[in-house]
Amino acid sequence: GKNEYDLLVIGGGSGGLACAKEAAQFGRKVAVLDYVEPSPQGTKWGLGGTCVNVGCIPKKLMHQAALLGSALKDAQHYGWNIAQPVHHTWSVMAQAVQNYVKSLNWGHRVQLQDKKVKYFNMKGSFSDPHTIRGLTKAGKETVVTAENIVIATGGRPKYPTHIAGALEYGITSDDLFWLKESPGKTPLVYYPFILHLYGIIAYISLTDASPDVSLECAGFLTGLGLDTTVMMRSIPLRGFDQYFFPPTQQQMASLVTEHMESYGTKFLKKCFPIKVEKLESNRLQVTWKNTDLGTEETDSFNTVMWAVGRAPDTEALNLETVGVKTNSETGKIIVDASEATSVPHIFAVGDITEGRPELTPTAIAAGKLLARRLFGQSAELMDYENVPTTVFTPLEYGCVGLSEEAAVQCYGSDNVEVYHAYYKPLEFTVAERDATQCYIKMVCLREREQRILGLHFIGPNAGEVIQGFALGIKCGATYPQLMKTIGIHPTCAEEITKLHITKRSGLDATVTGC
Amino acid sequence: QEAAKYEKKVMVLDFVVPTPLGNSWGLGGTCVNVGCIPKKLMHQAALLGQALQDSRKYGWQFTEQVKHNWMTMTESVQNHIGSLNWGYRVSLREKNVTYENAYGEFVGPHTVKARNKRGVEKLYTAERFLIATGERPRYLGIPGDKEYCISSDDLFSLPYCPGKTLVVGASYVALECAGLLAGLGLHVTVMVRSILLRGFDQDIANKIGEYMEEHGISFIREFVPIKVEQIEKGTPGRLKVTARSTTGNQIIEGEYNTVLLAIGRDACTRKIGLDKVGVKINEKTGKIPVNDEEQTNVPYIYAVGDILQDKLELTPVAIQAGRLLVQRLYGGATNKCDYVNVPTTVFTPLEYGACGYSEETAVEKFGEENIEVYHSHFWPLEWTVPSRDNNKCYAKIICNIRDNERVIGFHVLGPSAGEITQGFAAAMKCGLTKEQLDSTIGIHPVCAEV
Secondary structure, three states, X not given: XXXXXXXXXXXXXXXXXXXXXXHXXXXXXXXEEOOOOOOOOOXXXXXXXXXXXXXXXXXXXXXXXXXXXXXXXXXXXXXXXXXXXXXXXXXHHHHXXXXXXXXXXXXXXXXXXXXXOEEEOOEEEEEEOOEEEEEOOOOOEEEEEEEEEEEOOXXXXXXXXXXXXXXXXXXXXXXXXXXXXXXXXXXXXXXXXOEOOOXXXXXXXXXXXXXXXXXXXXXXXXXXXXXXXXXXXXXXXXXXXXXXXXXXXXXXXXXXXXXXXXXXXXXXXXXXXXEEEEOOOOOEEEEEEEOOOOEEEEEEEOEEEEEOOEEEOOHHHOHHHXXXXXXXXXOOEOOOOOOEOOOOOEEEOHHHEOOOOXXXXXXXXXXXXXXHHHHXXXXXXXXXXXXXEEEOOOOXXXXXXXXXXXXXXXXXXXXXXXEEEEOOOXXXXXXXXXXXXXXXXXXXXXXXXXXXXXXXXEOOOHHHHHHHHHHHHHOOOEHHHHHHOOOOOOOOHHHHHHOOOEOOOOOOOXXXXX | OXXXXXXXXXXXXXXXXXXXXXXXXXXXXXXXXXXXXXXXXXXXXXXXXXXXXXXXXXXXXXXXXXXXXXXXXXXXXXXXXXXXXXXXXXXXXXXXXXXXXXXXXXXXXXXXXXXXXXXXXXXXXXXXXXXXXXXEEOOOOOOOHHHHOXXXXXXXXXXXXXXXXXXXXXXXXXXXXXXXXXHOOOOEXXXXXXXXXXXXXXXXXXXXXHHHHHOOOEEEEOEEEEEEEEEEOOXXXXXXXXXXXXXXXXXXXXXXXXXXXXXXXXXXXXXXXXXXXXXXXXXXXXXXXXOOOOEOOOOOEEEOOOOEOOOOOOHHHHHHHHHHHHHHHHHOOOOOOOOOOOOEEEOOOOOEXXXXXXXXXXXXXXXXXXXXXXXXXXXXXXXXXXXOOOOOEEEEEEEEHHHOOEEEEEEEEOOOHHHHHHHHHHHHHOOOEHHHHHOOOOXXXXXXXX
């Protein structure tokens, strides 16, 4: 018989919703299935996917809360008389953030309704290439058929299940943003001294994950006054999946973590956890191995958070039945340049796809373009080159294009010129803040034209700074063109237009004067 | 400093004629002492005041009453400026540039007379001269203006809190100062003769004004002051301002602690002996016309910066022009300063970054049917939790349909406008088109992705 829908999207996150809404614009009959399997700790959320509920949005808001803590300190220098003590109440922040996220869930449902996209709050799995079996929380079953199917189920945090107690006692980012009470002990007296008691430890494994989630979380938790420790097996320098956005490179990664250390985050490097046990006081005791010293150590914490990578959410889909191929190592769905899987009429976008950046804007763009190709007579493919990103650590890191290492690997160090500068944001002067890690690096081809291959910026508002330059790189910007661009004064971004010291010269790259 | 790199014998004469109220400052010019630097720092102080309010919604708790101490801020700002003055002196010394704190004026061909604070005069000759004397704030020419009013030259080092302030003017200086003073908790009124931010995109200028009004700043429109009298002496004292309507005969009066004049700036070219060497200036504006190599009508005399006719009054433009000029004179380079698509930012409470054409000049130059304007309001994520304005931030780009939908104007109204605009300016230098803009992925979640 005829298929009920022109398009069925499994997964109501950034990619899925964008694709569904775009397809509906073309007058197509579209349906979206979205379902959130509760985390091991029981956390669940509404429509919108990772970004809205347990990703970008709550992360940035909590990062902002932490930044405001710094602003409070700065404000004193700028003449604001704030009576001490100042402290932070987690539940006030969490409530405000969670309310906003819920308003977004609601907004998405309304949008789907407005665009006449049918929404099913069900877990979907394939019965055959055009048939999906949807299951509600209560166990009620619905069968839906569609001409085209897009899988956009994203990923979920991994647990290091080989560590005793990891699953029972640890949380992940899925839970962190929904905690009603502080993950640390009591609201802390924030300054003039950090009087804390127990605290949080986050373990991150850097072999197959980007450290961003963990560093970002550790960063804002520290900023809110919580005693936070990051444990990592290796040092934050190892190579990352080069398909993941511009690989965080050695130099930039260490500048970011150096700053976090001076900011108050503790690091246990070259250590890995062995077990997690619950104490009578309800605190958690973590035992770990210090590979440098060869010793075993323990300490107790209120919260243990795992940030060891994300696994694609494909298990419940029943992909084998229909023959959708996945990467044997990562489990992600293999797609071609048009987002098509190994089965005709079945596509995939977003975090679930192999070899793509795990970012909201790329998922949205890919989803939209896919819908346009399927229903809008477009032939435009998604361009995954030069995707700009930002890591929202206490001192932010924004970048676009190639890392220094990647450029050298691709073109040879003789053909690459790296311009760099250590600068000081004007606002840090009066606030007496340390700008040691505020740094900019631009990687260019050395030959005549000097095309810009990559730009890296560590400093405040890194995302705002990088966005426009990403456009420039898309236009094939060259170093001379950048030098012809007049700076806006006084900003941090203008330092990019003034880059002139090369790494090759060995000269001091500290910006002096106006 | 650039010329010294080429091993030329260079001298710099710098002198600050004190303000009517007796204020002066060190080496570095307007930007460092009474412009960009102190302005941005005090703007930051005001932003931090807002951040304090926001932070409560994010869970930060502290006493309800938070007051701002003007002296603490001003001292910190002046200390930083002092370090910059010092830095410049050291830098000049290190580069073997001779520096004299003296007032220079031409007395004859290739000759300048330098008079220092104590009145001692010396003569210097040089092969080439560069005039970069900049500007100073204009006064109204009404009774009481020089005696009782202050200007931006005085504001940033004012040794007492200005209190209830009347800002006269609608320039970016006026609006930035009004904005930061209000942000520090002061009662501020802005008196405007006609429109806001002349020369800027008027659609955006009005949005800026609206935002300021909604956030507690009063505007008195279509009035000009005719008299300023002192009611009471003090720091600050009390002043009575009388103003007349520009559209009728209505007279109003108001009482303020401080009156800040920001009605424009005049070039410092009238008393430096330009007539003695034949350098032509625009008699009306005092500005110096130059060719595209910054050369005046006298071949060995050049000029850069705010005193140039028909050029932008911005620090980075002056710096760039100065450097390139020297590279051409002594380094054999040919690059000229590119004055097209120079980005700027107005640091009003709601910041405004722009590059390229305003909507009205684009329509004028290319014709309405040939331009397309794309625009959007946006709500910065950081403003959601503290429930700040959800429909005030705004972005607009203007494209030339006839030229591949090339982006010829970029405007953004929102936080960190300067940081956002810089990269877009670079992209416009590369010939950015709408298509390229659309195909560039956004960084999420930031304002710039809009």
